Amino acid sequence: MFSNKQCFQQSFLKKLEMTYGKSFKESTIYDQYHTLGNMVREYISSDWIATNEKQRSSHTKQVYYLSIEFLLGKLLVQNLLNLGIREVVDEGLQELGIDLREIEEIEADAGLGNGGLGRLAACFLDSLASLNLPGHGCGIRYKHGLFDQKIVDGFQVELPEQWLRHGNAWEVRKADEAIEINFWGEVETLNEKGRLSFRHVHTETIMAVPYDIPIIGYETNIVNTLRLWNAEPSRFPIHKDVMEYKRETESVSEFLYPDDTHEDGKILRLKQQYFLVSASLQSIVASHRKTYSTLQNFHEKVAIHINDTHPVLAIPELMRILVDEEQMDWEEAWFITTNTVSYTNHTTLSEALEKWSIHLFKPLLPRIYMIIEEINERFCRQLWNRYPGDWRKIEQMAIIAHGIVKMAHLALVGSYRVNGVAKIHTEILKNREMKDFYEVYPEKFTNKTNGITHRRWLLKANPQLSRTITDVIGASWVHHPSELMKLKPYAFDAGFKEAVQKVKQERKKSLAQIIQRQTGIPIDDHSIFDVQVKRLHAYKRQLLNVLHIMYLYNRIKEEKSFEIHPRTFIFGAKASPGYYYAKKIIKLINSLAEKVNNDPQVSPFLKVIFLENYRVSLAEYVFPAADVSEQISTASKEASGTGNMKFMMNGALIIGTLDGANIEIFEKVGADNIFTFGLSAEEVLNYEQNGGYRSYDYYYYDKRIKKVLEQLINGFFPNSFDLFEPIYDSLLMQNDQYYVLRDFASYAGAQEKVNEAYLNQAGWLERSIINIAHSGYFSSDRTIREYADDIWGIHPLERGTVV
Numbered sequence: 001m002f003s004n005k006q007c008f009q010q011s012f013l014k015k016l017e018m019t020y021g022k023s024f025k026e027s028t029i030y031d032q033y034h035t036l037g038n039m040v041r042e043y044i045s046s047d048w049i050a051t052n053e054k055q056r057s058s059h060t061k062q063v064y065y066l067s068i069e070f071l072l073g074k075l076l077v078q079n080l081l082n083l084g085i086r087e088v089v090d091e092g093l094q095e096l097g098i099d100l101r102e103i104e105e106i107e108a109d110a111g112l113g114n115g116g117l118g119r120l121a122a123c124f125l126d127s128l129a130s131l132n133l134p135g136h137g138c139g140i141r142y143k144h145g146l147f148d149q150k151i152v153d154g155f156q157v158e159l160p161e162q163w164l165r166h167g168n169a170w171e172v173r174k175a176d177e178a179i180e181i182n183f184w185g186e187v188e189t190l191n192e193k194g195r196l197s198f199r200h201v202h203t204e205t206i207m208a209v210p211y212d213i214p215i216i217g218y219e220t221n222i223v224n225t226l227r228l229w230n231a232e233p234s235r236f237p238i239h240k241d242v243m244e245y246k247r248e249t250e251s252v253s254e255f256l257y258p259d260d261t262h263e264d265g266k267i268l269r270l271k272q273q274y275f276l277v278s279a280s281l282q283s284i285v286a287s288h289r290k291t292y293s294t295l296q297n298f299h300e301k302v303a304i305h306i307n308d309t310h311p312v313l314a315i316p317e318l319m320r321i322l323v324d325e326e327q328m329d330w331e332e333a334w335f336i337t338t339n340t341v342s343y344t345n346h347t348t349l350s351e352a353l354e355k356w357s358i359h360l361f362k363p364l365l366p367r368i369y370m371i372i373e374e375i376n377e378r379f380c381r382q383l384w385n386r387y388p389g390d391w392r393k394i395e396q397m398a399i400i401a402h403g404i405v406k407m408a409h410l411a412l413v414g415s416y417r418v419n420g421v422a423k424i425h426t427e428i429l430k431n432r433e434m435k436d437f438y439e440v441y442p443e444k445f446t447n448k449t450n451g452i453t454h455r456r457w458l459l460k461a462n463p464q465l466s467r468t469i470t471d472v473i474g475a476s477w478v479h480h481p482s483e484l485m486k487l488k489p490y491a492f493d494a495g496f497k498e499a500v501q502k503v504k505q506e507r508k509k510s511l512a513q514i515i516q517r518q519t520g521i522p523i524d525d526h527s528i529f530d531v532q533v534k535r536l537h538a539y540k541r542q543l544l545n546v547l548h549i550m551y552l553y554n555r556i557k558e559e560k561s562f563e564i565h566p567r568t569f570i571f572g573a574k575a576s577p578g579y580y581y582a583k584k585i586i587k588l589i590n591s592l593a594e595k596v597n598n599d600p601q602v603s604p605f606l607k608v609i610f611l612e613n614y615r616v617s618l619a620e621y622v623f624p625a626a627d628v629s630e631q632i633s634t635a636s637k638e639a640s641g642t643g644n645m646k647f648m649m650n651g652a653l654i655i656g657t658l659d660g661a662n663i664e665i666f667e668k669v670g671a672d673n674i675f676t677f678g679l680s681a682e683e684v685l686n687y688e689q690n691g692g693y694r695s696y697d698y699y700y701y702d703k704r705i706k707k708v709l710e711q712l713i714n715g716f717f718p719n720s721f722d723l724f725e726p727i728y729d730s731l732l733m734q735n736d737q738y739y740v741l742r743d744f745a746s747y748a749g750a751q752e753k754v755n756e757a758y759l760n761q762a763g764w765l766e767r768s769i770i771n772i773a774h775s776g777y778f779s780s781d782r783t784i785r786e787y788a789d790d791i792w793g794i795h796p797l798e799r800g801t802v803v
């Protein structure tokens with residue numbers, strides 16, 4: 001079907017006619033997209049079946065990656081690329097007068113995630129399949145992914161996202177594998193010959209229907225599965241309004257929660273979490289039982305990984321299945337569970353730690369609550385033996401205390417490995433945030449520095465750079481990204497530098513076109529493209545970037561001798577709809593853009609752009625075009641960051657704090673090839689222990705800061721009234737929790753160095769190439785190998801022959 005152009009064209013036209021009953025001429029671009037998607041799915045179907053068969057028959061251990069978010073982006077072109085048929089398809093379509101890029105345009109992003117955490121899950125799936133590892137994703141098939149962002153008068157407006165509107169070419173509904181999930185009701189205790197048993201009765205039941213998406217590895221015939229669960233009515237209740245029951249049921253998989261750091265305590269969120277976990281575990285257990293007819297070896301054949309604490313109910317749910325359904329002793333069930341589940345922590349921000357009030361938890365999940373109580377009691381007894389009389393410590397470490405269930409504590413007690421996502425993050429967990437648990441379970445803690453799939457973020461997003469790289473070091477880096485290190489000597493090769501520069505220029509031009517189309521603002525593509533794209537959050541400090549741009553504006557206005565290479569500051573960010581402060585910052589960025597871009601004295605040197613609706617598919621245009629990557633979080637707050645890695649892989653230089661994975665990037669590329677500034681994590685944490693710092697001093701003694709802060713409230717931004725007063729207040733009255741003013745001078749200094757460095761293009765390109773060379777380490781292939789070897793104990797499948 002894809003062996004050559006003609007073959008492809010014939011199959012394509014025939015399939016199009018058969019599916020839609022239309023001639024090619026009558027077909028729409030949506031028909032063409034779905035036809036192509038269906039052809040790919042048919043093409044891989046035997047490999048998909050064979051992979052499943054191979055996994056069953058070889059009795060290989062498998063991992064299931066449970067995540068409340070999967071930020072996949074578009075799938076068509078990546079799938080074609082991984083299958084090695086992109087060119088055949090592209091050329092075949094061209095002859096028919098169809099542009100593959102236009103088809104890609106109309107494919108909706110699968111945006112079932114907020115940011116880094118969800119994108120990590122997507123990168124991991126790509127690496128698992130590409131490394132022939134038996135590993136699958138389990139998630140929720142949200143009807144609406146992360147909201148679409150519109151900017152209206154500079155304000156963010158949220159619209160429901162509708163990725164399923166035109167259907168989804170990749171999913172396969174498996175109605176016969178649907179699973180019942182039980183909520184509410186009561187628990188009946190029965191005494192059967194001295195053994196207590198428990199029955200969850202009078203429940204409200206929701207049906208979880210799986211939709212399977214094939215995860216196609218790169219140049220392999222391994223096809224793994226992402227199973228997304230859809231919530232549907234089960235048995236319609238007799239005594240309840242039927243429509244209301246239907247609405248209530250379907251609401252469980254209706255929306256993705258648009259927040260990955262705050263926990264807002266909505267009962268629906270808890271329902272979603274249990275829905276995901278219960279459906280996944282019941283289906284994993286059923287498939288295990290089919291192969292092995294026992295659950296005693298469950299932990300030897302299955303690893304379950306929980307991406308942050310959202311799926312932590314996997315622990316009590318597995319206990320429920322083993323104890324209540326399988327009639328296992330508590331001890332044996334606990335042994336199996338705590339040798340099956342492993343857990344990744346993603347943040348040390350205390351507001352992000354998931355906590356549930358018992359009032360809310362217990363009625364919704366009565367049996368699960370009982371099991372957590374039992375886990376807690378046994379854990380506290382163990383603590384009592386270890387720390388006799390130390391009530392304070394036991395109270396602090398307990399899973400349930402003061403009417404609250406602490407999900408991170410449950411994860412720490414019930415899993416066999418806990419990992420942080422960058423070296424510094426893991427150290428902060430061990431020595432500060434989770435110090436007490438580290439003392440009890442030192443063997444559980446391990447680091448797994450995040451990674452990104454180079455197949456999407458370089459090979460797919462930047463084919464021009466990929467070709468340029470392959471021209472000098474050959475193509476084997478695609479299978480072995482650490483071989484990008486072979487580029488290092490070429491950092492001093494004039495010909496290669498020129499080629500890299502040419503690619504960057506071309507990509508800047510095409511981003512400039514996108515910006516011009518979206519905003520009408522003309523961009524000088526020889527200006528420095530300085531980019532900060534990521535979720536809007538106070539700790540990520542978009543505000544520091546903004547204040548510095550205001551300072552540059554003031555310098556251009558005031559200092560006759562001031563010279564600066566033209567710079568285009570590009571922002572992209574969604575703010576959680578309920579996050580008032582973050583939305584203010586978005587408005588501030590847009591007000592600044594208005595001011596700067598329309599000032600004839602300033603705009604030849606500075607431009608400020610806010611890219612609407614930042615998402616994976618837009619990111620694929622942004623990273624290849626960036627010169628400077630803004631990674632300026634308050635040190636100790638960004639667990640890892642992965643945007644930093646995507647920029648580096650595309651040759652942008654970081655201006656950043658020594659935070660998260662920036663530190664490891666710094667260690668690899670060396671101090672000459674990254675611009676660092678600001679407080680260290682140690683310094684921030686010490687400040688915090690001593691009640692912060694005096695932001696007012698930095699306002700009072702630094703005239704630059706004083707001026708820009710005044711401009712927030714003195715009418716500098718026309719029609720802003722008192723719009724930005726809360727920002728001003730947060731920096732002065734509320735003592736600047738994220739050390740923006742504290743780091744301002746240091747940041748401005750680092751920005752001057754960026755400007756100077758860019759003036760020497762040869763030197764800049766040298767640094768850029770060194771960054772690309774070292775980026776191979778940050779491929780998620782390296783990360784996934786580490787998880788596979790040190791945590792999951794899984795091994796690659798033989799590629800074998802196609803059935």
Ligand SMILES: *Cc1c(COP(=O)(O)O)cnc(C)c1O
Nearest residue numbers: 115116534615616619641642643
């Ligand atoms: C990589 C990525 C992120 C994470 O970016 P950070 O800078 O690490 O916060 C968020 N959103 C999208 C769309 C991404 O591709």
